[in-house]
Amino acid sequence: MKSALDCAALDAAMENVHRAGMPGLFAEVRDGDQVWRGAAGVADVVTGRPVNADMRHRVGSITKTFTAAAVLQQAESGRIGLDTPIGRYLPKLVPGERGDAITVRMLINHTSGLAEYLPYAYPSFKAFPALADTGPQSLDDHRFTRFDPVELIEMGVTAPAVGAPGGAPGLYSNTNYLLLGELLEQVTGTTAERYITENVIERAGLRDTELPAGPYVDGPHSQLYEAWFGMIDPPRDYSVYDMSWVVPAGSLISTVADLNRFYGLLLAGEIVSPSSLAQMQRTGPVISQEGKTIDYGLGLHPMEGPGQGTFWGHGGTVWGGGALAMTRADGKRQMAVAVNMQRWNRLDSSGKPQPHPIDDALATLYRVAMYG
Template sequence: MDTPLDAAALDAALEAVHRAGMPGLFAEVRDSDQVWRGAAGVADVATDRPVTADMRHRVGSITKTFTAAAVLQEVESGRIGLDTPIGRYLPELLAGERGEAITVRMLLNHTSGLAEYLPCAYPSLKAFPALADTGPESLDEHRFTRFDPVELIGMGAAAPAVGTPGGTPGVYSNTNYLLLVRLLERVTGTAAERCITRNVIERAGLRNTELPAGPHVDGPHSRLYEAWFGMIDPPRDYSVYDMSWVGPSASLVSTAADLNRFFGMLLAGEIVSPSSLAQMKRTVPVVSQEGRTIDYGLGLHPMEGPGQGAFWGHGGSVWGGGALAMTRADGKRQMSVAVNLQRWNRLDSSGRPQPHPIDDALAALYRLAMHG
């Protein structure tokens, strides 16, 4: 039986995350016809401008669900084969045995074995477990760099493989989704941003969601503060940033309300067909960028709840900003949360992120939002 939304408890849980050290955050929780929206903290630490629940926000890899939905639509049309080798579509990017071994499905669920290009594009950034040897200099150096996606894909393809095609656990990699972006462009003959906008964003009726062309976020939004594991102290604002380093794999701007609307429609079979949605829910173990093994489908990530069934959605992170959107399988209970600080954990002597009060406060907010 559903627990009615407790607005006072949700307000308190949101405020607890702010008191734990988060400059600002905002959220929307839905349960059938009930809707709660809340915000706590500031959007600008210099002026104390408050965050509001309707702000637009960079949502990072939540974009991957939108991109995956656009790919599945082309699978439905017959222009893409889910288990067709990517080399048959993009031989100039992935040729030979590798191009024949890696399928579209493997790109969608991160089992291609292709490495992440990010440490190559940002030389001072190291992936887990080498975080202790990292440095934030590249963030400033590349604030207005316009990356070529073909070059980024080449970096990932040239790096040592992180697995065999189709092998599990897979390893989460933005290289996979940049290839899917190029695939969309090849089969539709239009820019991936336009394809995703027309077939997913507009189809879902999302009025405050876009793949921006420039480094700025239009409309009311928060500054985004990056701490890079305590190496940027105080955290620095990266809300103005050229997002070509991830392109349509993680550059979406949206709102909490739009995210809930999108995932509600997706889980109801209104964005892709029920059979495509079933494919999206077929999960495999994947090692996340934080080094944790998670279950991952085709652009969807499940989260189990005690006695409540599976929630489906995605999380995302950019420099300074993070978001999480989850919808219960029956579509009735939904949560979208956005935060304006990232990588708040400091590192221990072995280079592992240490626990922080923000972690516990966010976990408590998620439990309350999703399960009451």
């Protein structure tokens, strides 16, 4: 395995993503004791304020690894059974036969068969990813909406099931992780946000990471530009946005340095036990929101390069922002990348997202960052 960081290649790969159309991006790559941090482009397209690698950023579904780790901790203490039906803990939220059939593990690995609530909360999402007939209006409508997680869960639970409990492939659904947030509250006697903050974020020593539901990002950060498949042109800033629509599933704010620290400690068995980590790394097929089949474990998914070993981590998106954090199984090579625009692919006449130069440029950056 290549051990040295090629800083010139990383700088060039970052710049190429910016040139391909990304307003701004920043990253940290680690190899043993070597650390490279880089940034390219702007945090604000109006003022030209540059991005830098220390910025705080909404990292979306990377939150799911933190929530999964919290549930695994409670499983270690005996308060949660991974193969216990969710109906035993939350009978009012998942009643009847489904509550008896869906286990906690099925929620964490997206094999519950529960539908995604997003299309019901956000009409813009109704036809995702075939969005030819929908517009982004509901994004603006909900900038400051305070959602009740129980109401969102009800939308997902009462919607037609997308599969049988435990069936393969699973279907990625934020409803699962909102339920895990309610489960944590039920068994710990405190909010999921507080439990995750005290037992995952603070346990990992993360100084610039928090799990807020509110609309603002504190500290230095980038604007977040949503293109909504070319329907918002020029892309609009959604950096101020109430995150109550997705708290335990996607509201985390962090930095690329904190993300690498967290995944390094997780894969070293210091956030959950080694046996719990092994459970997290047991994967099965899951269909993503983009319609792609991925391998997914308990809040983790793998990426593999030829002869380079397996990397573990998670990606995430919010309105306008995204991130990907991956750490090699031995913990020695790490990558965390943050971008400040989302859904840059325009749609063809059938509503299918079309290739964009950003896609290839990002793939190259990830390859250089992970594999040298």
